[in-house]
Every structure is written in structure tokens, then in C-alpha cells.
Amino acid sequence: MSGLAVADLTVRFGRMTALDDVRVTVPAGQTVGLVGESGSGKSTLAKAILGIVPVAAGRVLLDGAEVPVRELTRRVRMVPQDPYSSLNPRRTIGQTLAEAVDPARARVGRHRDRIEAALAEVALPADAADRYPHEFSGGQRQRVAIARALICEPEVVIADEITSALDVSVQAEVLRLLDRLRHERSLTMLFISHNLAVVEQVSDEVVVLHHGQVVEAGPVDDVFAAPQADHTRALLAAVPGGGRSPEGTIVE
């Protein structure tokens, strides 16, 4: 099958088992939300997929086949969490994007059209290419990080807590952008977040991780409406400001 699949993945740090026999499937064109609390192994899973942490057992499959790490990192791109740490302060946005297109030479001039198209896609002006990260707000930087991940048209995008460092209004703006992109470009995305409401907004399916194990997985609507696992229920109950539907009426 096409898309990204993680089969029976186990990751150990010393004696601690960070991921235990984890199975996650991200079908092509779908977004799978990965939720869990800190320490549940969400980010470790992203790192294991990209080969940043060593895998004790299990496989990462792309379109049903195992691929070497070099090829995998070309076909799977990650958007990191902190937009203040993910852009080199000494390089222009154009240079940063050029590096994603052409890692060895990173020439801006040769890829100008592609860079401007990528910026336009995340609703940034073309002249942003010549400016430095400090001239942009957190939300704009995160757009640049998204553009960097998408510019080389990867098959899978991994978004690791990409809105948790942002203000709520900026978060909403980034989520809207992501939602538009995933429909327009039919992205295949693994969306990692501790915020269930955010996951609900952008995902087709959801996987709940707890202490390195998948406790529940399924379509978002089903899981959130009728959670089967106790941990999922606990997570849902703890969401603050509940009891109100988006329309503003109180639901008791």
C-alpha cells in the first residue's frame, strides 16, 4: 500500500523502552494525528522514522517497502516544533529554502521561481526570500518552515508539535494554512500534538500513544466521540474550556 507505515517499531534508551511494538499507518493523502502526553513517545516515533534514533526492532515502510535512510529523508520531510530554533539566523529565507531544494550548493538564483512559488503557497510575499528570520513573527517563521518541508515535494510530511510554541491566534492561522494545504496538495502527514482539539481539526485519523504503546487508533470522529481506551477518555476529559461547542452555545 502507498503511504507511510511503521510496523512493530520498538525503541529503547538503555533499559527504558520508549516505544513498544508501535504500529502506525499513514495512508497516502491522509493526515494521521498522533496524540499523547509528554513522555508518551510521540517525538521519539518521529525521530525513529527519520533514523535520528536507533531502532531496536521493527520497520519503517514507505509505499510498502523499506528504503535506505538517505532516500527516506529525501522522501519524508519534517517540520520541527520551534520556529525560533529551526531557521538559521544568519541565512536569508531564500538561502534556507534553496538549501532544501539543493542541499549541496544551495544557490538562490537558480531556484528563484521555485522559492517564490513555495513562499506564495504559504501566503508569504516573494520579497521574503531576501530577508532574515528575525524580521518575521513566530507564525511567519513557522510558515517558512512549512514551505521548506514542502518545497521538495516530499511524499510524507511529519509535523512535530508545530503549533505549540505559538500564540493561539497564530496557531489558528497556521492550522488554517495546514488544513488548506493538506486538501489542495493531498498531503500525507503525520501530525504530532499534545493538543487534542488541534489534532481533531487537521486529522483524518488519530493514534493515541501512552507510555510508548498505542492504546487506541481510528478515525478522529469515532475515537473522540466514543473513546475505547481509558487513557483516551482521561485525555478528553482533561481538555480545558470544554462544554461549549464551536457555535458558542453551552452544552451540559
Next chain:
Amino acid sequence: MSDRATVPEVRSASSAAVPDAGSAKARRLRWNPALIAGVVLLGGTGLTVLIASLVIGDGAARLSADIAQPASGEHWLGTDYFGRDQLARALVGAEASLIMALAATVISMSIGVLAGAAVWTAPRRVRELALRFVEITVSYPELLVAVVLAAILGAGRWQLVVAVAVANIPATARLTANLSGALYQRDFVTTARLSGVPRRAVIGRHLLPNMAEPLLIQVAAAFSTGLVAMSALSFVGLGVQTPDFDLGRLLADALPSIYSRPLEVVGPTLLILLLSVGAMLIGDGLAAAVDPRVRRRTTARAETPAGSAPGASTAPVVVRDLAVARADGTPLVRGVSFEIGRGEIVGLVGESGSGKSLTALSLARLLPEGLTATASELRAGGIDLLGRPTRRELADTVAMVYQDPGTTFNPALRMGTQLTEVLRVHRGLSKSAARSVITDLLAKVHITDPERVLRAHPYELSGGMRQRAMIAAALAAEPALLVADEPTTALDTTVAAGILRELGRIRDETGTSILFISHDLGVVEELCDRVLVMKDGEIVEELTCEALRAGAVTAPYTRMLLDSVPRLAVRS
């Protein structure tokens, strides 16, 4: 420090160290006295030396009949026993020293920087081994290494350059390795590596440009110590040999007759001093110029505008016309007024930069340096915060709970010591009495085994436990006002829900007024009685919690905030 608009950008002085820092964001070099003095001293002396030796050339070696003359109009520093002009010799010798020091600096910086940065791109095993090796080499004193190397390589100016350069490599390599290590953890380097950027490009594009400033300082230090080390080696006869001469050689030549003709040491000594001190000052000046903390030097204090009349309000916490401004007058908070009743929880909501934390810090008189708060009334629990409350009064009246329970405790001390501090220091309670009070309080915030918590170090507790312990400690002084600055932001939602319940219970049981700061409207509407919405330093709307829950807001900004909060559409 107002003259920073007129100077050029920090540009890479050493091409080996910093490939393209100059094209980086347009940061201006902040001139300071040390930097100016250093540039004048080193630049002036260096230029004089270079021009003089061009003019004099071989003249410094010319013998004349004027043997051992004292200082005169013709020979400012006199002549030696061969009738050679002392000043000319000192200047030409200084040129040799200068060039040798520069060469040694270039060699040691290039090799040290490349080695230090390459270490981090190497596989893990190689990296660990290389880092240990660098650490071992750093532990040998530079001068000692230079002496040994000079002895092995033999005398001569280029041997000396190599000896001093090699001796200086470990320090540079370690500095670069440490800086690279910190940068290597940054997301932009990880992303570059993942997208297949070649190793040398990672070093050239991502590592080196971001450590330009510390390396520039290291260049200045390497030059200065190199110059002195070479002079010392030449002085003891390990370096430059006659008929060649540098400053150290000249000093050695002058030594035998130092009592009869002290004038001979003046020239070389003065030049060594001027050149090395000049370079040191440039290093210090650069360090100060890149340190943003040196920029501001202002005081933080609450000022009472004339005629601050005591307010009529009887609320335990009163804030009237609070304004916070930067030292240059930029307002950060303007005209903020509110009251908090007894047993009331007031939420202060806004996004980053809205001034909500500054408002809270003004109440605790904890504004960061460089900010000034003014108000017509600022009162909590009967204490006038505009006056000069003692630290003890302040500690008894206002308590704070911070965002990150991971960093508020000292990791080296046990929780018991830290939690009982306020009681022991401000209340004068004995150790055991303070301990029993805290034990009760910990039990009150639902910590099941208070004794174990008191014995534990902070890292042994979970984030939620630490936050509960912090709330318990805050309550120890029975404060009139509890300021909670994003107390649940760093916690998992299930843990955060527990902390919120705790705060609500405390309000019900003790009647403490609580100022609850958050960017999360969902959290605020769950807990607070009243909500103040801040934007750009001003309160744009005040709402009851019911109004907020019902979505009955008027200010467009609040509306936007409310719409931005992601909410679960499907709930069990």
C-alpha cells in the same frame, strides 16, 4: 552608547573563522571604551611599526660610529654598542613580532576552528574520542607546550611561529567544539542534516556563521597571548636568533647592560605592552559589544506620581493606572486598573507581548532591570507597593507561582530545604516547625507522601508534583495575593486539570485573591470569576466568566482570541 548608527557591521576579520558572517542580519557593532581604546592602541602602534620599518628597512642593522649614545634628538632611544639606533631596531623588531604573531594566529585559528567544528559532524565514536583528546591537550599550559615544541623544532622564526601556533590550537578547538555542540542541537542543523546537506556545507553555512562573535574574541586573545609567548621564547633564546631579531631578542640583548644602560629595554618593552594590551582590549571590547546585557543599565523601581491619594476601594488588591515603560520611555503597559476581591480569581489573558506578565511582576515588584513601573495606586493586602515595603512584608503579601516547575527549584538542594525557606527566613520558624507546616500544606494540595517529597531532589518529582509543591510553598506565607503566571502551560493536560482544581479549592478554603495569567482562554474560563483581556499593554475588555463561556464578548480582539482557541467538536 548612542553612536552605534555610524559604525560598520561586524564583519569577519579572520577569513578562516567566519566565511559569511558579514552578510548576516544587519547588526550594528556597539562601540565601547575598551574597544575604541584597543583599536586605537593596536591600530596606531601597528601602523606606526609597519610604516616605520618600510621607511627604515635595513637601516636598523646599520652600524655607525655613535656607540652607546644616550637619548638624543638624533637617536630618540640612544644607540647600542654597535652604534645601531635603538628606536629603529625596536620598530623593525616589532614588525617581525607582529607578523609572526599574525601568522601564528591564522594557523592556530584555522586548524583549531576546523578541527573543533569537524569533530561534531564526525560519527559518534570518533567525536567522543576527539573531544577527550582535545580536553587532555587543553590541560597542558600553552606556554609550556610552546617551549617544548620550540626546543624540539630548533631555533628560528618560523619554528617559533609553528610552536606557538600549535600550542594554541587546543584552546581554539575546544572553544569551537563547545560552540558547535550547542549549535548542533538546534533544529536548523538537524533539518539541514536530514535534508542531505554535505558535511562541509553544514560547517560553513550553519555552524561557523553562528559563532562568529566568540571566535573573533578568540582571535584577539590568540594574537595577544601569541605575541607575548613568542617574545618570551625569543628572550630565553629558543626563538629568533641573531642576526635576525624580534622584540624578545632585543630584550635579551639589552639584558646584560640593563643596569648601565636601562634605556635599551624601553623600546621593546613598550611595544610588547602596547601591542598585546591593544589586542586584549579589542578582545574585551568585542566581548562587551556582543553581550546584549551590557547594553542596558537602568534601574527598576516603582515611582509614585505626585498626589497618590489612597483609594476608596476596600478590595484586598487594587491596581490603578499602572504603567510600565522601558528606560528609553517606550511604554509596555498603559493605564491598567483593576481590583481583585477576597476569594476572587481574576484571569489576565493575552498573547505574547500583551503586557500581562509585566502587570503581574509589577505587583510582586519583580520587574526586570531596565523597566520602570508607575501607578496612582498599587496595593495588596494592606501593603502599599508604591512605598518601600520590606522584603519580608512583600514575601508575606504576594506569592508567585511560575510557569515552569522544572526551573524554579534549585536542582542541587532537597525540596524540604527550599520549601521551608520562606518560613525559616521570613517567619523565623525553627527547622522542625517549618517542616511540619509545609508537610500539612503539601497534604492539602493532595501530595500523598509529603515526607518523601521533602526528602527528594526536584528532578525526582514529576512536573505536576513540583507545581503542587510550589503552590504549597506559596501558600506557606498565607499571602493576600497569589499570582499564578501560566502555571499549567508546561504541564500535560491531565496534570494541568488537577492543578486548576487545586487553585479553585485554595480560593474556596482560604479566601486568597488569585491573579491567574494565561494565554489559554479555555483554561481561564474554567477557573476564573472575572477575566481581563490585554492587548498591546492595555486592557481591551473585562468580562465575567459567564459572559466568556457564553461567548458574549464585545471587543473584536477577544472575539478573535476566542475563535482561535481550538475546541473539541466531538465530545463523549
